[in-house]
Amino acid sequence: MPDQPLLDVRDLRVSFRTRRGSVTVVDGLSFSVSPGEILGVVGESGSGKSVSMLAVLRLLTSPNVTVEGEVRFRGRDLLALPDKEMRAVRGREIAMVFQDPMTALTPVYTVGWQIAEQIRAHEKVSRKEAHARAVGLLSDVGIPDAASRANAYPHEFSGGMRQRAVIAMALSCGPALLIADEPTTALDVTVQAQILDLMRELNAQGSAVVLITHDMGVISQIADRVMVMYGGRAAEEGPRRAVFHGPRHPYTWGLLDSVPRVGGPRLRRLPTIAGMPVAPGSLPEGCAFAPRCRLRHERCEERPVLSIGSAGADVGSGADAHRDACWLPDDDRASLRLTSRSAATDVPDLEREATP
Numbered sequence: 172m173p174d175q176p177l178l179d180v181r182d183l184r185v186s187f188r189t190r191r192g193s194v195t196v197v198d199g200l201s202f203s204v205s206p207g208e209i210l211g212v213v214g215e216s217g218s219g220k221s222v223s224m225l226a227v228l229r230l231l232t233s234p235n236v237t238v239e240g241e242v243r244f245r246g247r248d249l250l251a252l253p254d255k256e257m258r259a260v261r262g263r264e265i266a267m268v269f270q271d272p273m274t275a276l277t278p279v280y281t282v283g284w285q286i287a288e289q290i291r292a293h294e295k296v297s298r299k300e301a302h303a304r305a306v307g308l309l310s311d312v313g314i315p316d317a318a319s320r321a322n323a324y325p326h327e328f329s330g331g332m333r334q335r336a337v338i339a340m341a342l343s344c345g346p347a348l349l350i351a352d353e354p355t356t357a358l359d360v361t362v363q364a365q366i367l368d369l370m371r372e373l374n375a376q377g378s379a380v381v382l383i384t385h386d387m388g389v390i391s392q393i394a395d396r397v398m399v400m401y402g403g404r405a406a407e408e409g410p411r412r413a414v415f416h417g418p419r420h421p422y423t424w425g426l427l428d429s430v431p432r433v434g435g436p437r438l439r440r441l442p443t444i445a446g447m448p449v450a451p452g453s454l455p456e457g458c459a460f461a462p463r464c465r466l467r468h469e470r471c472e473e474r475p476v477l478s479i480g481s482a483g484a485d486v487g488s489g490a491d492a493h494r495d496a497c498w499l500p501d502d503d504r505a506s507l508r509l510t511s512r513s514a515a516t517d518v519p520d521l522e523r524e525a526t527p
């Protein structure tokens with residue numbers, strides 16, 4: 172893995188001014204993405220996944236929002252880039268796919284025209300050539316009879332086909348980075364798998380991917396590395412295998428325990444994480460997860476730093492590092508996980524079943 176990250180986000184902080192005062196929803200988030208890797212970002216609703224990526228892309232345009240920190244992409248600080256240069260980065264070097272494909276498609280133009288225009292926005296090619304490439308891309312993403320389908324309007328496509336069209340648009344400029352926010356959530360399972368395959372293909376062609384999801388199952392199928400977010404902060408971050416086989420943060424334990432699995436033991440009830448997600452504006456001074464954590468102790472009133480800890484053997488450095496933000500003693504994590512589970516019955520052993 173090359174040393175220089177493609178995207179390097181340091182101490183990102185996003186606050187909204189509301190009638191109740193300033194509310195911080197992303198609180199000192201740092202992470203990086205290496206060229207060609209797939210980073211899965213996972214966490215419950217409201218954990219700040221979307222807002223942090225929208226901040227990275229400079230798409231939070233409300234006058235009530237404040238974004239602080241550093242976002243380096245290929246060495247340039249995106250937060251300091253003039254608008255025009257930022258627009259060139261978005262769409263050409265960084266592509267985006269959102270849950271609702273209609274956010275990227277305009278209802279009044281044909282799908283082929285929109286992909287062709289996206290190509291022409293970044294490259295000097297004739298209309299005819301751009302259209303031919305758009306047809307080729309639609310065919311690449313599995314749209315049958317792409318030549319005639321290119322002349323259809325978005326409402327004439329199914330949800331899965333629209334998402335494919337948006338991915339075709341992303342593919343059109345061969346982005347170094349694709350940020351995909353819940354791209355499969357609205358789709359049925361078969362189509363979901365096809366869209367994940369397309370992301371893998373895009374990745375195989377050299378694009379790094381940040382995939383936001385609340386679904387640990389999706390992460391287990393596709394991510395090289397995983398960042399688990401809670402309360403606008405990173406709770407844990409590491410290679411997929413390390414996070415699935417040796418999760419270190421009690422919040423990650425909860426997420427993994429609450430994944431329903433086909434073929435797993437029959438559960439009398441699906442375990443859930445007790446308590447409510449932390450509300451923006453009421454982030455505790457210390458560990459954000461402490462109010463819901465069965466293992467909280469005095470030290471949790473102090474904010475834990477995302478770090479490798481003192482464990483040693485199973486952690487590496489750089490992209491291989493497995494970090495967590497928890498004060499529990501490193502050596503006792505495995506037995507503590509069992510202790511914390513014993514209060515819940517019928518909890519499956521997910522580490523053994525994680526995708527290798």
Ligand SMILES: Nc1ncnc2c1ncn2[C@@H]1O[C@H](COP(=O)(O)OP(=O)(O)OP(=O)(O)O)[C@@H](O)[C@H]1O
Pocket residue numbers: 187189194196214215216217218219220221222223233385451
């Ligand atoms: N414009 C806004 N003004 C105030 N608060 C906002 C605004 N946009 C988002 N938030 C708050 O920021 C927090 C993080 O939202 P975000 O959408 O990033 O969460 P998420 O982890 O992506 O969840 P989901 O999976 O539901 O999309 C939420 O509590 C949300 O209510």
